[in-house]
Amino acid sequence: MKFNRATASVVGLLALTFGPPKAMAQLSSFGVLGGSTVTNTATPTIVNGNLGVSPGSAVSGFPPGIVTSGSIHAADATAAQAQTDLTALYNQLAGNACNTDLTGVDLGGLTLTPGVYCFATSAQLTGTLTLDAQGNPNAIFIFKTGSTLTTASGSTVVLTNSASSCGVFWQLGSSATLGTGTSLVGSIVALSSITLNTGASVGGRLLARNGAVTLDGSQVTFCTGNSGAPFLQPPPQTQNISNAPAMSWPVLAGLGVLLAGLGSVLARKAQVLG
Amino acid sequence: MPAMTTVTKLHPLRFALAFTCWALLAFGILFTPPVQALDVRFSRVLVSVAHGLLTGCGGHAARDGAILRAPGGFGVEMRDGCNAVNVLILLWSAVLAFPASRNMKALGLAAGSAIVQALNILRFISLFYLGQYSMTWFDFAHAYLWESLLVLDTMVIFWLWVRHAVRPGTALYARA
Numbered sequence: 001m002k003f004n005r006a007t008a009s010v011v012g013l014l015a016l017t018f019g020p021p022k023a024m025a026q027l028s029s030f031g032v033l034g035g036s037t038v039t040n041t042a043t044p045t046i047v048n049g050n051l052g053v054s055p056g057s058a059v060s061g062f063p064p065g066i067v068t069s070g071s072i073h074a075a076d077a078t079a080a081q082a083q084t085d086l087t088a089l090y091n092q093l094a095g096n097a098c099n100t101d102l103t104g105v106d107l108g109g110l111t112l113t114p115g116v117y118c119f120a121t122s123a124q125l126t127g128t129l130t131l132d133a134q135g136n137p138n139a140i141f142i143f144k145t146g147s148t149l150t151t152a153s154g155s156t157v158v159l160t161n162s163a164s165s166c167g168v169f170w171q172l173g174s175s176a177t178l179g180t181g182t183s184l185v186g187s188i189v190a191l192s193s194i195t196l197n198t199g200a201s202v203g204g205r206l207l208a209r210n211g212a213v214t215l216d217g218s219q220v221t222f223c224t225g226n227s228g229a230p231f232l233q234p235p236p237q238t239q240n241i242s243n244a245p246a247m248s249w250p251v252l253a254g255l256g257v258l259l260a261g262l263g264s265v266l267a268r269k270a271q272v273l274g
Numbered sequence: 275m276p277a278m279t280t281v282t283k284l285h286p287l288r289f290a291l292a293f294t295c296w297a298l299l300a301f302g303i304l305f306t307p308p309v310q311a312l313d314v315r316f317s318r319v320l321v322s323v324a325h326g327l328l329t330g331c332g333g334h335a336a337r338d339g340a341i342l343r344a345p346g347g348f349g350v351e352m353r354d355g356c357n358a359v360n361v362l363i364l365l366w367s368a369v370l371a372f373p374a375s376r377n378m379k380a381l382g383l384a385a386g387s388a389i390v391q392a393l394n395i396l397r398f399i400s401l402f403y404l405g406q407y408s409m410t411w412f413d414f415a416h417a418y419l420w421e422s423l424l425v426l427d428t429m430v431i432f433w434l435w436v437r438h439a440v441r442p443g444t445a446l447y448a449r450a
Contacts, residue, residue: 044325044336044337045336046336046343063334064329064334065336066334066335066336066343066344068336068343068344068349245353245355245356245416246355246356246357246358246360246361246394246397246420246421246424247355247358247360247361247421247424247425248417248421251421251425252360252361252364254425255361255364255424255425255428255429256293256297256364258425258429259293259364259365259367259368259428259429259432260289260290260293260294260368262368262429262432262433263289263290263293263368263371263372263432263436264286264287264289264290265286266372266433266436266440267286267288267289267372267373268286269440
């Protein structure tokens with residue numbers, strides 16, 4: 001199951017040579033892109049980045065779902081361009097030759113190094129899949145399935161040795177269904193639909209060409225680490241987080257002195273009966 | 275024949291010393307790794323409560339761990355020191371150091387904690403909205419307004435509790 005850096009480099013070089021990186025600029029800004037609909041069935045769903053649908057136009061459940069660092073594009077030119085990019089990305093991923101055939105093998109419990117992994121039909125993840133980049137932060141992992149990707153409840157993908165969620169791609173012949181509480185990383189690039197059951201989260205992107213994207217108390221956050229090159233450009237990082245300390249330490253010390261003084265004055269007035 | 279009682283004044287330094295000891299002990303405990311982990315969880319609970327209040331009142335926000343996010347991308351994170359536990363420690367130390375009955379101390383701890391945390395959640399929600407409107411206002415409210423209000427609030431809580439605990443003509447602290 002192990003692959004060396006040379007394999008990853010070849011994969012990256014081929015994609016870099018034949019891929020259309022400029023065309024992916026629009027798509028790179030999307031956290032969620034659906035073909036027919038995008039539906040959120042429960043709060044609190046959070047999508048980091050643009051959320052779009054095209055050629056369909058129905059986006060429901062936002063709000064109460066939240067889109068951060070992006071906006072909703074329903075059947076507009078931006079979403080249409082992103083869908084065009086998505087088709088190119090899908091074909092680009094599909095065109096990568098397989099390094100390993102994992103047909104019939106559950107991904108749970110495996111530790112995989114960079115490379116292209118293929119499933120003739122469906123892929124199943126039950127438990128924990130570990131992706132080991134072997135110290136290469138630009139490592140690429142590609143999973144190709146003939147049909148579906150299904151994860152059991154609570155399944156997880158763990159990244160080790162500099163692996164980046166931006167370097168993980170799931171190219172699916174039909175659809176993805178993530179079980180309750182699943183924590184997946186990477187960009188899901190599906191021909192039809194993507195469904196996240198309650199509480200499932202993805203550190204990457206949900207990109208469906210023809211079908212629906214369904215979310216349920218989900219969190220979709222942009223991938224982190226490498227840019228995702230050569231397939232996608234870096235996600236926009238426009239988060240604006242402020243922390244809110246209740247009290248700075250000097251003021252806290254001042255409050256301590258004030259309380260000590262007030263208490264001393266009040267204690268002096270208090271009487272003790274003995 | 276009625277028992278003889280003597281009336282004496284408490285030495286003010288005794289309170290100051292006890293207060294300092296309680297505060298040092300509590301902060302020492304707060305910075306131990308297990309309690310720090312609980313502290314982080316507590317922050318998340320507070321953010322959950324703030325999120326529940328916001329959405330319950332029709333507001334739009336999403337909770338992401340200890341971060342409260344707005345649709346526009348702005349978020350307020352409750353990090354260490356944001357959950358007002360350090361303020362509570364000072365209030366608890368003052369209540370514990372002050373001579374009062376156990377029941378009164380329990381009342382002071384519980385009511386004081388509830389009021390301080392209610393104010394802290396209000397502070398957090400207000401900062402969440404202020405940050406979306408103007409970071410200048412956010413910084414002002416964050417650094418000056420709410421700090422002053424929390425100081426005032428803690429002092430008033432303690433003062434009111436002492437007034438309640440030590441009523442004229444009653445002895446709530448009996449020297450053995």
